[in-house]
Amino acid sequence: METVQPESSSPRRLRLPQGLLIIALALWNVITLWTARDRTAWFADLAILAACYVLAEGIGAPAQQPRLPRRTVEAGVAVAALGSAARLPGLPSGDGVSGLVGGVVVLVALVVLVAVARTHTWRAPLSRPLRFPLEGEWYVVQGGGRPLNHHARVPEQRGAVDLVGLGRYGTRTRRDREPTAFAAYGRAVRAPCDGRVVSATDGFEDQDTRPGGRARYQPAYGNHVFIDTGREIVKLAHLRAGSLTVSQGDVVRVGQLLGETGNSGNTTEPHLHLHAERDGVGLDLRFTDVPGRLYRGRVIRAFP
Incomplete structure (x- = not known):
């Protein structure tokens, strides 16, 4: 049987050029709203602007960006777009229906795409739901179906x-890029299930998150704990070096401290990677204390 090497488990953020592209598209749409020649064109441009918003919020991961500039741009675009509605009484009706239909089709297609990806299921359930392994506020930066x-x-x-954790500067609590600046770093990770530890590694240093920092070549999961429940293997990865409290062969109980979040392995910033598998096939995650599916863009607030 062919063994598939796990790919990078690092969270892929909405890159700056992509973010700038979406902002540019939004601003361009605002300009077209203010220069629309008739009402039909205005509503067509509004549909495209809404589609840009769905693209950014649904397929991107905007909360990874610093809060103040992100909210400023969002508020500015919304106010400018709504302000342009004051022009409508003075505009002719227009007859460019094809442009309006095209804009609505694009908007609906993106809404459906995001909805389907967020509600996607592999129809491969766990034997029993897990307990969410973290406490506090967390952001799902990868989760759901394709393309999320x-x-x-x-x-x-x-x-x-x-x-990932959330802070004032996106996923960071301060401006620098030291590992400790990331909101996820050093947070307690607890066992999401009962079971036996079948693999535990605690010897890899954190990846260098500073600009220009060199990547350390490590196994994809880095420091990790894998738990066999008897029906599936639950994997928690990218833990902080020296933080593990369990070893291979240990029996753990749900809620037991396993270690802390870190930045070891194939990762670009501190976060927790979590998945469950049975016979090499990934399962749909469910939790006793977090309702619904976990998809990119969802904020989870878990408190004891």
Whole structure:
């Protein structure tokens, strides 16, 4: 049987050029709203602007960007777009129906795409739901079906999620890029299930998150804990070096401290990678204390 090497479990953020592209599209649409020659054109441009918003919020991961500039741009675009509606009484009706239909089709297509990806299921349930392994506020940066989850390409990781913390500067609590600046770093990770530890590694240093920092070549999961429940293997990865409290062969109980979130392995910033598999096939994650599916863009607030 062919073994598939797990791909990078790192959270892929909305890159700056992509973010700038979406902002440019939004601003361009605002300009077209203010220069629309008739009402039909105005509503067509509004549909395209709404489609840009769905693209950014649904397929991107905007909360990874610093809060103040992101909210400023969002508010500015919304106010400018609504303000342009004051022009409508003075505009002719117009007859460019094809442009309006095209804009609505694009908007509906994106809404359906995001909805389907967020509600996607592999129809491969866990034997029993897990307990969410983290406490506090977390952001799902990878999760759901294609195109919201790059793990979907790897059979054993197809149901995986990547979880990052949120702070004032996106996923950071201060401006610098030291590991400790990331909101996820050093947070307690607890056992999501009962079972036996079948693999535990604690010897890899964190990847260098500073600009220009060199990547350390490590196994994809880095420091990790894999738990065999008797029906599936639950994998938690990218833990902080020296934080593990369990070893291979240990029996763990749900809620037991396993270690802390870190930045070891194939990763670009501190986060927790979590997935469950059975016979090399990824399963749909479900939790006793977090309702619904976990998909990119969802904020989870889990408190004891």
